Amino acid sequence: MTYKSMPKVEIHHHIEGAAPPKFIAGLALEKGIDISKIFDADGGYAYDGFGEFLATYEAACTPLTGPQEFYRLTQAILAEAAEHGVVYLETFISPDFCGGGDVAAWRDYLAAIEQAAAEAEHDAGITLRGIVTAVRHFDPDQANLAAKCATETAGDFITGFGMGGAETHLRPADFAYAFDMAREAGLQLTCHAGEWGGAAMVAETIRDLGVTRIGHGIHVMQDPNLVAEAVEKGIVFEVCPGSNVSLGAVTGWNAHPIAKMRDAGLKVTVSTDDPPFFHTDMTREFTLLNRTFDWDVVDFSALNKTAMEAAFCDDATRAKIAEKLGDAQ
Numbered sequence: 001m002t003y004k005s006m007p008k009v010e011i012h013h014h015i016e017g018a019a020p021p022k023f024i025a026g027l028a029l030e031k032g033i034d035i036s037k038i039f040d041a042d043g044g045y046a047y048d049g050f051g052e053f054l055a056t057y058e059a060a061c062t063p064l065t066g067p068q069e070f071y072r073l074t075q076a077i078l079a080e081a082a083e084h085g086v087v088y089l090e091t092f093i094s095p096d097f098c099g100g101g102d103v104a105a106w107r108d109y110l111a112a113i114e115q116a117a118a119e120a121e122h123d124a125g126i127t128l129r130g131i132v133t134a135v136r137h138f139d140p141d142q143a144n145l146a147a148k149c150a151t152e153t154a155g156d157f158i159t160g161f162g163m164g165g166a167e168t169h170l171r172p173a174d175f176a177y178a179f180d181m182a183r184e185a186g187l188q189l190t191c192h193a194g195e196w197g198g199a200a201m202v203a204e205t206i207r208d209l210g211v212t213r214i215g216h217g218i219h220v221m222q223d224p225n226l227v228a229e230a231v232e233k234g235i236v237f238e239v240c241p242g243s244n245v246s247l248g249a250v251t252g253w254n255a256h257p258i259a260k261m262r263d264a265g266l267k268v269t270v271s272t273d274d275p276p277f278f279h280t281d282m283t284r285e286f287t288l289l290n291r292t293f294d295w296d297v298v299d300f301s302a303l304n305k306t307a308m309e310a311a312f313c314d315d316a317t318r319a320k321i322a323e324k325l326g327d328a329q
């Protein structure tokens with residue numbers, strides 16, 4: 001078994017952020033939308049720094065104009081993930097990009113995504129679950145609309161609520177209402193923190209939003225007391241090393257704290273975040289973790305197990321993932 005064929009569980013992944021650039025370029029052409037400036041000479045996504053990354057990301061979303069486009073997008077991202085051995089994927093889906101936060105429009109987008117997911121599960125054996133995601137720099141009122149969409153569609157497929165976007169915009173408590181709504185609807189919670197913000201941002205996110213998982217969270221290591229608290233609470237970290245290196249949140253693979261986080265007793269998992277934007281995939285993440293920290297199949301099996309246990313899915317689905325992982329490990 002190779003790192004590519006090894007079954008994997010991935011829990012931090014943005015549906016639009018995973019859109020292959022060729023797919024987006026083709027769609028833009030079909031629709032007569034000119035977004036040529038977001039592509040580099042090799043046809044990949046072009047940007048410099050996190051601010052430009054967000055702008056390029058939003059521009060790449062512009063040809064995704066309706067449910068049918070998200071149906072095709074879901075097909076493309078699941079084919080890509082399955083190719084790299086992913087057997088269970090959780091993806092962030094933003095109602096802001098799927099109907100502008102309108103619940104009726106959101107239902108249509110979601111039906112299209114679920115349809116493609118059901119087909120991929122049948123054909124390629126990959127299971128998808130959706131985490132409704134607010135975009136932080138769109139402000140709390142818009143986050144409340146995203147939460148409303150989440151609560152209206154919580155169920156077998158939409159199992160979680162989270163927030164991404166510009167992390168240093170406002171404080172976690174400003175978004176507490178959206179997270180409270182989602183929690184009351186039975187959704188499980190995660191939030192990006194500690195990628196650009198420091199340990200205090202992670203602490204406030206755990207305290208004020210009541211999340212059980214943190215997206216990235218690498219700067220938790222600045223505060224030993226917070227590390228101890230996160231260990232005690234069993235907080236799970238959705239670590240995306242290739243993303244952190246690519247965007248400059250750390251200076252390089254050697255400087256990435258994932259090994260120190262694990263050694264400190266934190267629950268760590270590995271995901272790709274926005275794979276084509278960071279020229280990565282799950283095979284590359286495993287390969288570079290092997291090269292940098294000498295992690296091997298035993299370590300990767302442990303990452304998979306942590307992710308499987310932390311997955312926002314029901315127990316029957318979790319048992320199915322365990323079976324797929326267990327057969328191969």
Ligand SMILES: [Zn+2]
Pocket residue numbers: 012013014164192215273
């Ligand atoms: Zn992310």
